[in-house]
Amino acid sequence: MLPFLPLLLLPLPLPPAARLLLLLPALLAALPGRCFPEFHPPPEGEPLHTLVHGVWYDLASFPHPGGPVALRLAKGRDATALFEAHHHLLPAPAAARILAPYRCCERLQGELEAAEGGGHYEWGGFAEDEFVKGVRSMLRAHFGAEARRRGVSISDAMKATPRRRLLVLLLSLSFLLSLPALLGGRWWALLATPQLAWLCVANYWHDALHFALDGDWRVNALAPYLFPWLSSPWMWYHQHVIGHHSHPNVGRRDPDLAHAPQLKREHASVRWRPAHARQGGLGMLLLLFSIAVGGGMQILSDVRCNLGGSYNNAVAYERLGGKRLLMHVLGRAGYVFCVFVWPFLRFGLCTKAALFAVVPVASFSWSFMLASQVNHLTVETAHAQDTNFLKHQIATAQDFGPQSALCNFLSGGLCMQIEHHCFPSVNHCHLRALQPKLEALCKKHGVPYNKVDTWWEAWERHLRHTELMGKRPFEVGHEH
Ligand SMILES: [Zn+2]
Known part of the structure; x- marks a missing residue:
């Protein structure tokens, strides 16, 4: 327990550098040990x-x-x-x-x-399907050429390029440099720091947890612990990598369809409630988008998952125990302290403290929701289905401004959702080059490809869907 004792000093009003030093012994003790059993092969004799x-x-x-x-x-x-x-x-x-x-x-x-x-998919003949074969040979040709050009292996060619790594480094440094200003109560940092945090997280975190940042698995596994502002990495694996990516928009299989079923109905598989009639209103959207990350994913979903053994009743969750559970609880407590408690210790019980406790996390949450909710929840995609795994990934996703450098940067590549769902272990810096090739293949094989040119159009589609799903099921013709 000795390396963890300095953590008790974290509530003291210390400079950021001293806080990082306090964290160091715990990190050093935890990483090589059994505190993160998922980073180690199972103990001798235990099957997987x-x-x-x-x-x-x-x-x-x-x-x-x-x-x-x-x-x-x-x-x-x-x-x-x-x-x-x-x-x-x-x-x-x-x-x-x-x-x-x-x-x-x-x-x-x-x-x-x-x-x-x-369930859901028919796998017989999947690898022999002409469309699947076409997509795979396109991918092989693309990264074969890329690997030869850069003199790296084909699997390394699919990960972050040196340019992408430099961008992630610069974003991380910008965020860290802005942190003292936020901790010191500078007003400009109230929005700037969480937005830099979003850009940093969007441009590497999601990729890392999809094994798409680096060819070395340790980099992919450990890097997300540096900036876990979206969710605990272990929770994200369950919610996103396993649940959402395996069964996007499949009722009771995709956890993203049931984050707040009491307040918002995203899919016909969610029972309609009178509260849903208000879900298209600005007030409800403001509330949900503000609390989605800080209150929902970071705390409520996490607690429900660890107590109930399932993520939103959609994904079987591997419960944590022993030292791993302790690390997880410390991580959650650290998040709550850093986000919600420190402003009151620093500024006292006042309006400024309340603003510094609420605005950064809400602002981060808004950026995440604005870049993510338009990707699957539209009239065209929400209830699309296919029993071919690859075609299902395409039918249930929507691209917005896929060739726009700005959309790409601000959303961390989420604007190329179709390509991301087809190739989750490919770093998003390659998706712009793959997008026209995949779109052409879809056209050739008659696979519906949902694309809009701007984020505004994507947003309009999402709002139409939200309003429609808020109506009583008999009014929109969906059984539930
Ligand atoms: Zn993903």
């Missing part, structure tokens, strides 16, 4: 069962390039969708050959049960 294409494997000793954490996301589940989303360049026969030595015995094939069923 996962179901892929109807076959159970024990991957406890499998040296996965995504590191132990990539395998932990698949533990106990039907991970077929996760597997296919991240292995576009691995031909099916090669994948079968690699996995064969880890196949569970026939007795276990009959006994094991997935915590979370597959």
Whole structure:
């Protein structure tokens, strides 16, 4: 416990550099130890069962390039969708050959049960589908050329370019340099610091947790802990990487459809309530967008998940225990302290303290919501479905201004949502080059491709959808 004792001094009014020093012993003690078991292979003798294409494997000793954490996301589940989303360049026969030595015995094939069923997709003939083959050969040709040009491996060519890394570094430094001003109560920092935090997080955090920042899994796994302003990384893996990306816009499978079902109805699978009649109003949007990150994802969803063992009743959540749970609770307590408590310790009980406790987190939350809610929740995409995994990813997503440098920068590449859903382990700095190629393939194969030129149009579509879903189901013709 000794390295964790300095954390008790954090509430003291110390300069930021001293606070970082107080955190250091805990970080050094935690990282190599068992405080983060997902960064380590399972202990000797403990299996890691996962179901892929109807076959159970024990991957406890499998040296996965995504590191132990990539395998932990698949533990106990039907991970077929996760597997296919991240292995576009691995031909099916090669994948079968690699996995064969880890196949569970026939007795276990009959006994094991997935915590979370597959369902929804038809996998028979998926790899032979002409569209899927076309997309995969386009991807192989694109990154084959990129790898040759840069003199790197094909998998490294898919990660952040040196230019992207420099941008992330500059954004991180700008944020850190603005932090003393926020802590010192300078008014300009009230909005500038959280916006720099958003730009920093948007341009690397999401990629890292999709294994798309770097070729070394340790960078992808550890970098998100530097700026965890969106959610705890462990929670994000469950909500976003496993739940949302495996089953976007599938009722009771995509956790993003049920963040606040009492206040907002995003999908026909959510029961209509009278409160939903107000969801298109400015007041309700202001409230929800303001509390979505700081109150919802960082605290309420987190607590519900750890107590109930499921993320929004959509994704089976692997509960934490022992030292890992302690680290998680310390992380949450640290977030609450840094965001909501310090202003009152620094400025006393006054209006300024209240503003510094509320505005930065609400402003960050707004940026996240403005860049993310328009990507799937539109009339055109919210209830689109396909049993082909890749076509489903495309039908349920919307691009906005995909070739706009500004949309790209401000949204951290979320404006190319279709390409991101097709290739989540590709760093978003490559998506602009892939976008016209994918759009052309969709056109050739008759796959609907939802694209608008500006964020405003995307926003209008989202508002139309929000208003429609707020009406009584019989008024819009949806069963529930
Ligand atoms: Zn994503």
